Amino acid sequence: MSEKLEKGLEVLRSEVDGKVKSFFSSCVNCGICAESCLFYTETLDPRYTPIYKTEPLRKLWRNEYSLWGKFTSAIGFAKPMTEADLSDWEELVYDGCSMCGRCSMVCPVGVDIAGMIFKVKHALSKAGISPEGLVDATQRAVDIGSPMGITLKTVQAMIKHVEADTGLKIPVDVEGADYLALLSSNEIALYPEYLESLAKIFDHAGVSWTLSSEAFEATNSGLQIGNKTIAGQLVERVVAGAEKLKVKTVISPECGHAYTALRWEGPNFIGKAFSFKVVHILELLDELQAAGRIKTSGKEAERLTFHDPCSIVRRGGIDAQPRNLLQPIAEDFVEMADHGNMNWCGGGGGVSTNERAEQLKLTAFNRKKSQIEETGAAAVVTACSNCRMVMEEGVETNEMDIELLGLTEMIAAHLEDRPAGQ
Amino acid sequence: MIENLIDGPLWYLSLAVFSLGVLWQLAAILFASRKPDLSVARGSAGSSAIKTVFSRFLPHREMRARIGIQYIAGYLFHLGLFALLFFAAPHVLFLEENLLGFGWTPMPHWAFIVSAQAAFLGLIILWLRRLMNPATRLISTRDDHIAALLTFVVMLTGCLALLEEFTALRLLHRFTVELWLIYFPFSTLMHAFTFVPSRAFTGAWFGRRGVDA
Amino acid sequence: MKIQTLLLLLCMMLPQFSQADGPPKKQTYPEGLLSLNPGGELWSDIRQRGDSVLDGTSQVKGVDSGILINASGVEWANFRVNELTTYSSIALAAVFVLIFLFFLIRGKVGIEGGLSGRMVKRFTDYERIVHWTLAVVFLFLAITGLILLLGRPLLIPLFGKEVFSLLASASKESHNLVGPLFLVSLLMMLFSFVRRNIYEKGDLTWLLKGGGFIGDGHVSGGFFNMGEKTWYWIVILIGLVVSVTGLILVMPIFGQGRIIMEIVHVIHVICALALIVVSIGHMYMGSVGTEGTLEGMKTGYVDINWADAHHDRWGKECHEKDLIISAEEYDKLVGTSSVNEADGSKTT
């Protein structure tokens, strides 16, 4: 037995709990999950059927945990798993699944398929069976602090830039601030508007906030590759930074992965509950707006639609907030036919940083493309830098005349001017 | 000889395998250790768990066009099967005499036949879809086909014995039922029980996050 | 054979009409007498030889319980036992012989240039499910029906009465139960295929050229050719007759008398036999008879060369609309690519 296989199986075994047993003994292979998965509906390749992607874990369960497996191994008929049982699935779980979790919503027997695909990813990454690009990015996140190789210096340069542009001071390492804001790599490298918008909004609403020079990066490559240990290490950094500055609340950036890692999985990755609260930026903005601390003026005239980032909406429960926030600033807002909890992924998600999956990602985008075209919207608002990046790429490749907007920036752009000196 | 075996020891054996197997499986699911979730919940896991157990009986609006035939066939099969399993006169009588000691009002003969027809049509369509659709063809295992075949054979032998006059046909039906019972805990037929905890687990997971699953 | 049975059928029905419609005869008798030959006329009426059906009353309530003698019963019984069983056995045997002869003469009808491996989608999952549902139900009904029709002369000598009785009871009960499903699947078939089966202009040429059975070369056809369309309408129309007559037979609760049941039974058997005979031809043509046809009902895809050869007008449309996929893509779409086969426990 090879080392990879041994490690992979060991990790898979540690992942088998009552839920996994229940899920696999419930699944009747009805194939409804296939109809919910954009990788299947857009390619019609049966291998992209969600439950098929869990096969390594399922096979292990079948061999070692199911009654039939126990029976066959007792009479010496068990068919042991091979390394191919793991490595053949590497492409399926890393390229052919964005972890959008739509399958988990539609399964008639209630199997959390996405959750189990994550377990497979976890085992594969632990066993060292992951796409090189992702492994490198994760390594960079561990070594340098960011998957895109962004260092504190880059952030400082950006801060300077933003301060110059807005004339506002960006608080860094302010101990005892109410909120610690985090950034995702994308927001540092591609969308500096995000920080600018934060500064404007918080200034407008009078929020006490800070950045941390030690914990500015919220992107969690560990989560993306599926490695819980590395994910935990990355979360630890944020925890340390937040605890050092004694903040009450940490703000997750728009990024969906960052939100999942911090808000939901973080405490489980590091094995202890947080001493601070974690909120998504949309939750905070919604609260501020409801409390009357954000006042907007003017409306976007063009037709807008909203793309629900899976990690934030379907798997994060932030469904009403973006709609509340859009309502006062959008003149002509239309929902996509399938929206909210049943929204279709744009093809990015967990696949976004996997360069090998480029072509598949673009094929999967076709679903989003037809969804957007149905609405007739001129711009798509979203609240995840990752979704935004992937969709921009799709829009560009398909030569669509669609603009992509970040919701936080839109709010910042519509802030009511205050009388000077207030 | 065979009659005595099928009506006697084999019946008790199959009942024992069925009930012990199901109990063992359910115990393995319910008493397995689960790590507590350390994140702060947004919504109630418990109420969402209960809600999801029921809400998954109907497909999401967004999915209806794609999987309508499967749901219709699925309901034809399952409702038909349950109706004839628990409300057909010979079954009620059998359960009363052999297992429970009490009976209830069975449905009229025509309703029995209609539910059997629904069950047959549903099962045939579901099975054919399994074979026709590339996705289900790929993911289906030997177990799925054996389970479908056994259920089909149980229903068919029951239908052959409808006249309730020929001992051999009754024994054939009972024998296939016994095989089905023995196979049950080893197979995906277990979903008849485990769909409840599965839905509840997933409902609870989504419920903590404030998502209506 | 059909004409003869139809004639017989008509003969069975005629007396009924004449009895119902014929005007009562006026007879005159010597004074004081009600009838010239009271006993003779009474029995003649009871035996239903006269002009009107003598319907009496009885304290026993039931179907036809007032009728003392049903004259058509014996006729029907003899027709079923003699003509129906004999001619149906001959028809079944004949169709197998014909197919075998056809196979000897024509062999497997191939495609010029062979199969290309490039495929085009012909039937959706749903359409194939409908087809096979109908096929499974039909086969089951055909087999159980034939057991009941031909079992006594053919199977009792083989198995003996006791064993055959089990088989016949099982066949009868399941035939009655599954029967109505034939109507359901027939309606599914009707709705999902009807649009493509309406006759159109080019179809006549197909008929004139004998559907390609005569001579070499394929005959022009659209999505379905004339032969397939005709088979479709045979299935639908005769199938509907078989279904409706079957329903009348299994629902003896509406007080239909023996006469109706006898006529309906004969229609049911003759139509069902016609369907069985033609369906055997269909099964042959769809599988071993022609190259590349079964694929369409199995996976939903057919070879583009097959489409060009058998359904050139549709094939042309596929070329124009660029619906053709490569062999590799086909393998991927139907789930037979090598990656899947690596896993032995899968794909049963």
Place this chain on the structure above:
Amino acid sequence: MARMKFYCDAERCIECNACVTACKNEHEIPWGVNRRRVVTIKDGEAGERSLSVACMHCSDAPCATVCPVDCFYTTGDGIVLHDKDICIGCGYCFYACPFGAPQFPEEAAFASRGKMDKCTFCAGGPEEDHSSDETRKYGRNRLSEGKLPLCAEMCSTKALLSGDADVISDIYRKRVINRGASAFNWGVSFDNAKIKG
């Protein structure tokens, strides 16, 4: 060997239905099954006649011809009997029988009829005489006790006759002679014929 027959004299039957009742009682026949029935024709009109009818034990029985499982057999006494262990309840015998003799315990949707039941000439079935199985399935076996069918034995007007065809024919022939054979008084009452028997 005897050939057992029924004969019902239409001149004598008074539609009292005693034969029907006697049969039901003797054989403990379930609800809905009537091995024998009395049919009245021209009820209330001139020329009214009643006839008691059951299985006529035909020499060339159409039920036996048509039965798909061949469950009928004719005994040495010329009685047509059937084997309920073979019968599948298809109902074809009912369609074929001129007299409507075959009866079914049910008449429900989806042709669930149960096994056929008919007059046995009080001769039971293929099981051992007087066995409990025979009694349960076919009713009493009077013939083996040397008794004739109860319906005929009970008939108060002696309209219904049963027994060896020769004997019945003789009885009937005598009655006909007594009534007179002329075309003008055939079917006319006993008194009008002016002949005392």
